[in-house]
Amino acid sequence: MRTVFVVCLVLLLAAACGAETPEEDTAVTPLSERDMTVSALTTAIAASAEPPFDPTALRGNLETAVALWNDQAVASYQVTINHRQPTWDTQYITITVEDGAVTDTSQTCYPAQNCVLRDVDPQTLTIEALFQTAEFVLGLNDPETEMTFNKTYGYPNAVIYEDASWVVNDFKPLENE
Numbered sequence: 001m002r003t004v005f006v007v008c009l010v011l012l013l014a015a016a017c018g019a020e021t022p023e024e025d026t027a028v029t030p031l032s033e034r035d036m037t038v039s040a041l042t043t044a045i046a047a048s049a050e051p052p053f054d055p056t057a058l059r060g061n062l063e064t065a066v067a068l069w070n071d072q073a074v075a076s077y078q079v080t081i082n083h084r085q086p087t088w089d090t091q092y093i094t095i096t097v098e099d100g101a102v103t104d105t106s107q108t109c110y111p112a113q114n115c116v117l118r119d120v121d122p123q124t125l126t127i128e129a130l131f132q133t134a135e136f137v138l139g140l141n142d143p144e145t146e147m148t149f150n151k152t153y154g155y156p157n158a159v160i161y162e163d164a165s166w167v168v169n170d171f172k173p174l175e176n177e
Contacts, residue, residue, distance in 0.1 A: 053143035061149060062134050068154030069127060075099050076174040079155075081125050082167040089115045095122045098174065102126065127155045130166060134159045 080094040089109040096104040105122045109115040123129060134147055134156050148157040150171070158167045 053141075053145060055138055055141060055145075058138055058145065058147050061147065062131070062138065065149035065154040065156065066131055068149075069131070070154075072153050074127075074153060074173050077127070078170075078172045078174060079125070079127065079168060080170040081130075082165070082169050083120065083125070084165045085118075086163055088118050091118055091120060092169070093120055093122070093125055094170075095125050096174070097126055100126075100128075125166070130156045130159060130168075133166060137161050 076098045078094065078096045080092060083091045083093060089111065091107060091109045093105065093107045095102050102122045107117055107120065109117055124133070137145055137147070137159055140161060142161045144160075144162045146158060146160040149155065150157050150168075153171065153173075155168060155171060156166070158165065160167070
């Protein structure tokens with residue numbers, strides 16, 4: 001069997017090196033510089049693409065972040081969140097949480113000119129609520145989902161999917177007085 005394989009390989013190589021074939025069977029249109037550039041860019045983009053959506057890894061990151069947040073035991077803090085939904089102007093909402101309860105809120109939106117402020121329940125923007133939002137978004141299995149978590153406190157830096165986003169712009173733990 002091995003001899004047959006070697007003979008076939010030798011015949012194939014001989015045919016490829018010395019045999020003439022009609023030009024219409026082997027004619028390949030040369031690539032232009034533009035085509036080569038497009039091909040190279042396509043290859044580079046594909047090589048640098050983000051890894052595929054991995055809900056298991058995101059769930060693990062979320063669980064680690066929740067544990068870190070719980071270990072920190074931050075009961076009082078101020079957080080500013082950039083919140084977006086499909087038909088909304090981007091809302092910038094600052095809430096103050098003292099001993100786990102929202103005690104103060106302020107809200108602006110972007111762009112400032114002709115901006116429409118939306119009713120947003122501040123309780124949905126506490127860190128605990130953002131973890132619940134992250135859990136909900138994971139359940140959607142949206143491949144456009146992005147989540148990052150603060151390395152020090154564990155709170156979600158960003159929870160983003162196709163239809164909405166919550167991005168923490170500022171977080172400040174408050175000292176208990």
